[in-house]
Amino acid sequence: METTRASTAKGAADNQGTDNGAESLVKTLLACGVDTCFANPGTSEMHFVAALDRIPGMRCVLGLFEGVVTGAADGYARMADKPAATLLHCGPGLANGLANLHNARRANTPVVNIVGDQATYHRPLDAPLTADTEGWARPVSVWTRTAQRADQVGADAAAAVQAARTAPGGVATLILPSDVCWEPGGRVAEPLPDIPAPRVSPDAIDAAARILRSGQPTLLVLAGAALRQTPLADAHRIAAATDARLITPMSNARVTRGRGLLAIERIPYVGDAARARLAGIRHVILIGAPTPVTFFAYPGKSARPYPEDAQIHVLARPEQDLADALARLADAVGAATAPPAPTVAQAAVTPAKGAVTSEAVAQTLTALLPEHAVVIEESISFGRAFYPGTVHAAPHDWLQLTGGAIGEGLPLAVGAAVAVPDRRVIALQADGSGMYTVQSLWTMARERLDVTVVVLANRKYAILLGELAGVGANPGKTALDMLDIGNPDLDWVSIAAGMGVEGARAADMETFADLFATANRRKGPFLIELVI
């Protein structure tokens, strides 16, 4: 998270008391460094839209569905390290965006979530679109406020930005009644200061160092801001000095990695595999990570992926300064410089040929990934080899949906591409989850975003077929029909064309490699339907 913002509060200087509420809000957002708005507006937001027209500086990106908007705001902030605004329409518009706000919450992503709503005096009349906007927002938000007056909405916006940016970051929801927008007397607010992330106590460093020096098998679980290269290098110093193992949760907001960079593995998704991987661990030290837990419970299985007798220790909570904690811990254990990243002969990595497998896709990604790409992964079953298999790809950032609410891959790609327009975005997207927010393709076309979408088309909810088998049932037609998304097969090339995105189909690795290399050299989006 950057710690300074435009100190010339341009909007504030312009404020002559002639702004309406909406205008003071837009100027305050700009003064606070929020210059991108992902939007799906409605009637109650027209004064806000009109204000965006009159005040230059806000990039507005339209989504045809709110799940696109909120997922894009998540992806944007992960790459821009500052929040975007959303613009949603009333309770139901917010509801359509909740699933990806849930993901953003789990990613600790800063989002200034603006929800236009009924006028303050209209809400009690219970018009058809009136809903419990605040009640729906609160579970995904670190901060929720309904603006009440035009002369305060600027200050509300500044508070929302501060709340969103306060470590570890979160969704700040500002509900905006239409009369608060249209009433005169808006006052532009100055940005509020960033609140520094608290440092962990010396005692916490000492306690962790003691454990590490004990020689007992110890696991460091890193998440959030600990997954950038500097703190990760400190973690590797610690590991080299103490034989501790490093790992991340199974889903992460952003991991910087690739050839020449230090790598970190993830806790496997499947509980049995995770328990096998973590067998023998005696101590688990959390650095910005929650206590590891399996996604779901299963009859007779532990909900924990680590041994029952392992002890859990918290070095740093998510809202603390994780990089500082790792640097100090490295010093405390007397760690030397980090080991060099493992190398691989680049010539040995060539695009895969033949049948489409998870490993083959990873190999081709390793060979052909553009430098500094942003990779979005939403492919939990077929994609199992993607992350481990791309450790030697060109340096990149790897983004996942973090809350398990499927349908965020394509929106994340939209937001990331807006945030870092000089980097190629690669969306590795399962077909079932891709359909949730398929409208993202249209925004990619409209904004000419440099996104290569790879749809992994297995034409089923593959993850669920495995789960159904786990139930012990011998599945019959009813069950299979509910997990099969063929009949009819989705034609992704046709769907994409209908939204203005060119695409092509591949059913073998040679065709895929050709299409992937070509797509990445284009300007604008391209979709590859990879039949698997």
Added chain:
Amino acid sequence: METTRASTAKGAADNQGTDNGAESLVKTLLACGVDTCFANPGTSEMHFVAALDRIPGMRCVLGLFEGVVTGAADGYARMADKPAATLLHCGPGLANGLANLHNARRANTPVVNIVGDQATYHRPLDAPLTADTEGWARPVSVWTRTAQRADQVGADAAAAVQAARTAPGGVATLILPSDVCWEPGGRVAEPLPDIPAPRVSPDAIDAAARILRSGQPTLLVLAGAALRQTPLADAHRIAAATDARLITPMSNARVTRGRGLLAIERIPYVGDAARARLAGIRHVILIGAPTPVTFFAYPGKSARPYPEDAQIHVLARPEQDLADALARLADAVGAATAPPAPTVAQAAVTPAKGAVTSEAVAQTLTALLPEHAVVIEESISFGRAFYPGTVHAAPHDWLQLTGGAIGEGLPLAVGAAVAVPDRRVIALQADGSGMYTVQSLWTMARERLDVTVVVLANRKYAILLGELAGVGANPGKTALDMLDIGNPDLDWVSIAAGMGVEGARAADMETFADLFATANRRKGPFLIELVI
């Protein structure tokens, strides 16, 4: 709402105490007459899915997004007069379905809304997908319960069905932790009795009759169950005897109408038009309708579509017996038989030619609408002439989204087509709102539903352009870009083809008439993109 159900509780008879929770739940639903399940399941629902496999009798319809599922459940119950079940996955899956549950709430539609969730003992561990499922459900639900034990979940299901069916009907949400499904000891519950809608008091009838006999201009506002032909005929008897005027809210769950049937107009959407239409009214009598209110507030405008000095009276609340109230009121005012429906020379109505206008589409619908069609209207700007202009079309039911949460037209069509497979469903669908739940097309193809989708493609959020003009702004590029959904134009024929639905484009009324007539004779779905 039918008042009897299968009294042979088939499931109950079969219950030998060997069911798990999921099996007892499915058997109870069947015993309660719930035999259709719109589903988008996830891991936590696999035991439910397995139970559906083992127990015959439940038709399962898969949606590729939860908004399709919940909107389809709404459309189904409106036409079947009994609830379907949904099957959603955890809090975020529910969230994706909330907007159309909001519409269902406003329609008073019975829905048995089943949300699978984390195991009871897993929820406190806050795994990534864990969310505030109950908190999100409550604002749209008349009844919310989280099942706690396998031996009680059957009784929970019976209570949910009863709650959903109790007049005027509503969403009953049953949250289903996975361990409640897989644990043994499930007990199938007997259906609970229907609770009759209470009759209005004699005093209420007398009061309304006195107002009607006063000779002062009086408006009867009818909604819900009052919009079927028998109560509507009683309302027309009253109107004929007393000069009262009849009207419905601007959006209704279901109106039975058409050639040879009695008609009823709607309160106009635009406040000024509504106030002009209702000028001079002194008394407003509500029969199952809320006090009329404009959709939104506007600066300096009244939020009420009726004169400020009009008095509001409640003859019957939505949960009371509306048909009984109208019949008794008709008798109380000494009304004779209802007047005959107005007639029109059928030969005079031929399909329109030339340019595409709202009136021309209404004319073609009047000429070509199949007998007993179900018409879904989600086209608030271009569609202004559709309802008034089709009063002489063949008899049909007219369904609208009732809560203003756009994106329900195509899901309603799915549900209606499943409910009444012998009737053609015509979805009059604006393009902007159609994109919200475009995944509905795939379910139409998969289930070979007899739906003709007419996409009214104006390539903009036309309603919002009008609203923006109302703000008084001279819109600039930023604002116009946020209301323009061209650039790129959506190619609906290509999108539909990608989901297995054949389609064609029309840009004049002759082509539209040809396509519309042909489409309605087909088996299965067809999409017409009508460029307007």
